[in-house]
Amino acid sequence: MEKIKKIEEMVILGAGPAGLSAAIYAARADLNPLVLTGLQLGGQAALTNEIENYPGFPEGVGGIELGELFQIQAERFGARVEFDIASKVDLSKPPFRITTDNGEVLTKTIVIAVGANPNYLNIPGEKELTGRGVSYCGTCDAWFFKNKNVAVVGGGDSALEEGIFITRFANKVTIIHRRDEFRASPILQKRAMTNKKIEFILNSEVLAIHGEGKVESIDVINKVTNEKRNLVTDGIFIFIGHSPNTGMFKGKLDLDDENYIKTNNLMETNVPGVFVAGEAADPHFKQVVTSAGMGAAAAIQAVRYLENET
Numbered sequence: 467m468e469k470i471k472k473i474e475e476m477v478i479l480g481a482g483p484a485g486l487s488a489a490i491y492a493a494r495a496d497l498n499p500l501v502l503t504g505l506q507l508g509g510q511a512a513l514t515n516e517i518e519n520y521p522g523f524p525e526g527v528g529g530i531e532l533g534e535l536f537q538i539q540a541e542r543f544g545a546r547v548e549f550d551i552a553s554k555v556d557l558s559k560p561p562f563r564i565t566t567d568n569g570e571v572l573t574k575t576i577v578i579a580v581g582a583n584p585n586y587l588n589i590p591g592e593k594e595l596t597g598r599g600v601s602y603c604g605t606c607d608a609w610f611f612k613n614k615n616v617a618v619v620g621g622g623d624s625a626l627e628e629g630i631f632i633t634r635f636a637n638k639v640t641i642i643h644r645r646d647e648f649r650a651s652p653i654l655q656k657r658a659m660t661n662k663k664i665e666f667i668l669n670s671e672v673l674a675i676h677g678e679g680k681v682e683s684i685d686v687i688n689k690v691t692n693e694k695r696n697l698v699t700d701g702i703f704i705f706i707g708h709s710p711n712t713g714m715f716k717g718k719l720d721l722d723d724e725n726y727i728k729t730n731n732l733m734e735t736n737v738p739g740v741f742v743a744g745e746a747a748d749p750h751f752k753q754v755v756t757s758a759g760m761g762a763a764a765a766i767q768a769v770r771y772l773e774n775e776t
Contacts, residue, residue: 473561474500474573476768479552482509483754484744485579486536486545487761488768492577493543495769500573501540501547502566508533509581510708510745511754515605515631520754529605532754557718557737574775575739575768578715578727579761582708582745582752587619591675592704599681599701604628608635611701617642617684619672620705626654628705633663640697642667642686667697675702710746724749733764739775741768 476492478485481503492499506512514529523532537547554565561572584602586592592600601607604618608631616636618629621643627650629639641658646668648655658664673685673694683698710726712719720728720736726749727742729735735742743760745752 471570471572474571475772476500476575476577476765477502477562477564477571477573478577478579479564480504480509480579480581480744480746481507481537481547482533482579482581482744482757483511483536484581484746484757484761484764485509485577486533486540487758488577488579488743488765489540489545489547489761490536490543491762491765492768493540493545495765496544497769497772498544498546499577499765500571501545502550502552502564502571503547504551504580504711506581507537507547507549509579509757511757513603513605514627517754553714555714555718557740560739562739575772576741577733577761577764577768578712578735578740578742578746579744579757579764580711580746582710584704585707585709587672587704587706589672589674591677591681595675595677595681598679599677600675601701601703602705604632604703607701607703608632611636613637614700615640615698616701616703617672617697617699618703618705619643620707621645621648621650622705622707623650623654625705626650626658628703629664630654630657630661632703633661636663638663638665640665640667640699642670642672644671644689645669672702708745708752710749712746722749732767733760734767739768739771741765 475497476499478501511529512533516526518526550566556563564571612635615638618641727747729747733741741764743764744757
């Protein structure tokens with residue numbers, strides 16, 4: 467006789483600010499939620515050197531530290547955090563089935579908090595030299611560029627924030643942006659503009675990355691004049707946004723044109739019992755505090771859903 471599998475009250479996919487906030491609220495409701503971390507405990511926030519705009523930390527807090535605090539708080543109330551990766555879901559009927567690296571999990575509700583991954587330039591040399599001077603995380607890799615010159619691609623908060631951080635190590639940081647104005651917040655723009663180690667190349671795009679075994683130079687084109695130049699650099703950091711990690715939900719949940727999961731203001735998807743929070747459903751704000759709020763809302767609504775189902 468086949469052993470009857472345990473059916474979880476709630477499984478949370480992802481252990482970033484959205485997932486762990488959901489875990490805190492679900493655990494306090496005595497659901498004993500199971501959190502499957504995915505590849506990165508703490509999510510994208512864990513890759514940020516210092517978070518200055520999360521309430522309660524007037525001096526700022528490290529991304530890794532904040533993630534660890536989230537986890538400690540969730541586990542204090544009974545959440546179970548497991549380092550496991552979901553690869554497939556069956557949402558056709560409850561209990562929902564989740565296939566992971568370690569087996570299969572059955573659950574009455576799911577909170578999807580899988581976040582997003584960096585976008586790529588998709589240019590010659592990028593893939594070949596990733597990890598050899600091409601990076602998508604200044605916090606992770608800036609140390610390797612002590613006293614060297616690097617380029618940063620992008621014009622949003624991440625590009626300028628990481629560019630400023632990299633100046634702690636590099637001799638010079640050249641920020642390359644395809645427009646003549648930045649999308650980053652005014653305070654970050656001011657910090658970047660007044661940093662003596664930062665230079666700017668605007669209205670420009672990177673065409674190719676060159677190097678034998680490591681990054682040595684990049685080709686840059688000015689979109690206004692069509693002038694091309696070769697810029698010698700020891701590394702290139704790419705911060706041009708993110709794409710949601712929602713591939714396994716295609717055909718199973720309603721997604722928008724950019725593959726973000728559609729949700730209402732109650733964090734509900736089109737499948738009853740399945741909720742979403744954080745950057746998997748947020749193409750606009752992409753902040754730690756908004757992701758955490760969405761996670762809390764998703765858990766609260768999931769609790770109400772379970773109460774109505776019993």
